[in-house]
Amino acid sequence: xxxxxxxxxxxxxxxxxxxxxxxxxxxxxxxxxxxxxxxxxxxxxxxxxxxxxxxxxxxxxxxxxxxxxxxxxxxxxxxxxxxxxxxxxxxxxxxxxxxxxxxxxxxxxxxxxxxxxxxxxxxxxxxxxxxxxxxxxxxxxxxxxxxxxxxxxxxxxxxxxxxxxxxxxxxxxxxxxxxxxxxxxxxxxxxxxxxxxxxxxxxxxxxxxxxxxxxxxxxxxxxxxxxxxxxxxxxxxxxxxxxxxxxxxxxxxxxxxxxxxxxxxxxxxxxxxxxxxxxxxxxxxxxxxxxxxxxxxxxxxxxxxxxxxxxxxxxxxx
Numbered sequence: 001x002x003x004x005x006x007x008x009x010x011x012x013x014x015x016x017x018x019x020x021x022x023x024x025x026x027x028x029x030x031x032x033x034x035x036x037x038x039x040x041x042x043x044x045x046x047x048x049x050x051x052x053x054x055x056x057x058x059x060x061x062x063x064x065x066x067x068x069x070x071x072x073x074x075x076x077x078x079x080x081x082x083x084x085x086x087x088x089x090x091x092x093x094x095x096x097x098x099x100x101x102x103x104x105x106x107x108x109x110x111x112x113x114x115x116x117x118x119x120x121x122x123x124x125x126x127x128x129x130x131x132x133x134x135x136x137x138x139x140x141x142x143x144x145x146x147x148x149x150x151x152x153x154x155x156x157x158x159x160x161x162x163x164x165x166x167x168x169x170x171x172x173x174x175x176x177x178x179x180x181x182x183x184x185x186x187x188x189x190x191x192x193x194x195x196x197x198x199x200x201x202x203x204x205x206x207x208x209x210x211x212x213x214x215x216x217x218x219x220x221x222x223x224x225x226x227x228x229x230x231x232x233x234x235x236x237x238x239x240x241x242x243x244x245x246x247x248x249x250x251x252x253x254x255x256x257x258x259x260x261x262x263x264x265x266x267x268x269x270x271x272x273x274x275x276x277x278x279x280x281x282x283x284x285x286x287x288x289x290x291x292x293x294x295x296x297x298x299x300x301x302x303x304x305x306x307x308x309x310x311x312x313x314x315x316x317x318x
Contacts, residue, residue: 002039002071002072002073003037003038003039003040003072003073003074003129004037004038004039004072004073004074004075004076004125004128004129005038005039005040005041005042005067005072005074005075005076006028006031006032006038006040006041006042006075006076006077006078006121006125007028007041007042007044007060007063007064007067007075007076007077007078008027008028008031008041008042008043008044008045008046008077008078009044009045009046009047009052009056009060009077009078009079009080009083009087010024010043010045010046010047010048010049010051010078010079010080011024011047011048011049011078011079011080011081011083011105011106012048012049012080012081012105012106012107012108012109012110012117013026013031013078013104013105013106013110013115013117013120013121014026014027014030014031014046014078014110015109015110015111016109016110016111017109017111017112022109023048024046024047024048025046025111026110026111027041027043027046028041028042028043028078029041029042029043031078031110031117031121032121034118034121035118035121035122035125037122037125037129038076038125039072039073040072042063042067044056044059044060044063045059047080048080048082049079049080049081049082049083049084049105050080050082050083051080052079052080052082052083052086052087054196054198054296055196057086057087057090058192058196060077060087060090060091061090061091061094061095064077064091064095064097064101065095068097068098068099072099073099073128073129073131074099074100074101074102074125074127074128074129074130074131075097075099075100075101075102075128076102076103076104076121076124076125076128077091077101077102077103077104078103078104078105078121079103079105080105081105081106081107081152081160081161082152084103084104084105084138084140084150084152084161085138085150085151085152085161085287085289085290086289086290086293087103088103088136088137088138088147088148088150089147089148089289089290089293090293091103091136091147092135092136092147092148092186092188093188093189093293093294093297094188094189094190094191094297095188096135096185096187096188097135097136099128099131100127100128100129100130100131100132100134100137101128101135101136101137102124102125102127102128102136102137102138102139103124103136103137103138103139103147104120104121104123104124104138104139104140105117105120105140106120107156107157107158107160108158116141116158119142120139120140120141122175123139123142123172123175124139126172126175126176126177127139127144127170127172127177130177132177132179132182133182133185134169134182134183134185135147135148135183135185135186137150137169138150138161139172140159140160140161141158141159141160141161142171142172142173143159143161143162143168143170143171143172144168144169144170144171144172144177144179145161145162145163145168145169146163146166146169146183148183148186148290148315148317149163149166149183149317150162150163151163151164151258151260151287153258162258164258164259164260165259165260165261166259167180168180169181169182169183186314186315187314189294189297189298189301189311189314190301191301192297192300192301193300193301193302194300194301194302195300196296196297196300197296197299197300198292198296199220199221199222199223199224199292199295199296199299200216200217200220200223200224201223201224201225201226201288201289201291201292202216202217202223202224202225202226203225203226203256203288204225204226204227204228204232204233204234204237204256205234205237206228206234207234208233208234208236208237209236209237210234210236210237210238210239210240210241211240213225213237213240213241213244214240214243214244217240217244217249217251218244218247218249219247219249220249221248221249221250221295221299221305221308222249222250222251222252222295222298222299222308223244223249223250223251223252224252224254224283224288224291224292224295225241225251225252225253225254225288226254226255226256226288227253227254227255227256227262227272228255228256229255229257230255230257230261230262230263230264230265230266230272231253231254231255231262231263231264231265231272231275231276231282232266232270232271232272232275233270233275234270235269235270237270238269238270238274238275241275241278241280242275242278245278245279245280248305250281250295250305250308250309251275251279251280251281252280252281252283252291252295252312253272253275253276253280253281253282253283254283254286254287254288254291255288256288260283260284260285260286260287260290261284261285262282262283262284263282263284264276264277264282281308281309281312283312283315283316284316284317285315285316285317286312286315286316290315291312294311294312294315295308295311295312297311298311
């Protein structure tokens with residue numbers, strides 16, 4: 001199986017509009033009929049982005065391994081934009097791919113004449129065929145974004161993805177790929193050895209009394225918190241975090257800010273400095289959803305708390 005191979009999961013790029021809303025209809029082969037240059041196409045699923053789960057992520061990894069082993073020069077994955085950040089991160093964390101692996105989709109249903117799907121797919125194929133020595137990337141609206149950096153910044157506009165504070169690593173114009181920077185390749189973290197049970201993710205919110213965080217993290221090896229600002233929580237929510245730490249749960253502090261930057265700066269009640277000194281793990285530059293993927297993988301590898309901390313630290317970038 002040579003050339004660039006498309007592995008389809010569905011998403012808006014595969015959708016037709018109906019009276020009850022847009023639904024996935026077009027399989028991978030139908031998508032490639034509109035864009036020349038693919039060597040093969042295969043549908044692994046035909047679902048909406050928010051239907052993607054860990055079973056499907058693992059199916060994608062194993063099928064991509066087989067495709068690469070069969071001689072593919074590159075892989076394009078189409079999925080719903082709700083899942084693009086996590087699909088790209090999971091592919092990055094699970095394997096050091098010897099060929100370019102590119103994730104894309106569309107914001108406008110693929111069957112519409114004004115859809116962005118065809119352009120995104122053509123750009124993704126160009127990057128996948130580039131033979132670039134890169135970790136997985138997202139190609140969307142002409143931008144090439146690192147899979148470890150990309151976030152969805154809009155739920156409605158076409159230019160829906162970015163890497164705030166870092167920017168694109170390249171662009172695609174009329175089929176030509178131009179690289180602005182090439183991030184160092186990062187070691188993947190290996191396979192799960194047990195079933196994947198998603199780690200809870202809880203948001204920080206003003207005046208929160210900590211009940212939700214306490215319940216989400218109780219008895220769990222880890223919980224991820226999308227905190228305020230540089231990693232701060234309301235006092236009662238911070239108290240819940242300290243209780244969980246006392247009970248042996250790793251509390252991972254991320255931020256709801258889109259650049260994912262956290263730092264233990266503030267010493268007021270609930271401030272990040274106090275949380276860090278108490279034992280919370282700060283995940284600087286790792287978005288809440290990526291931190292959840294990382295800790296879920298680490299738990300499924302039977303890592304102890306030190307191992308989970310090391311896994312997160314391995315993903316912290318300057």
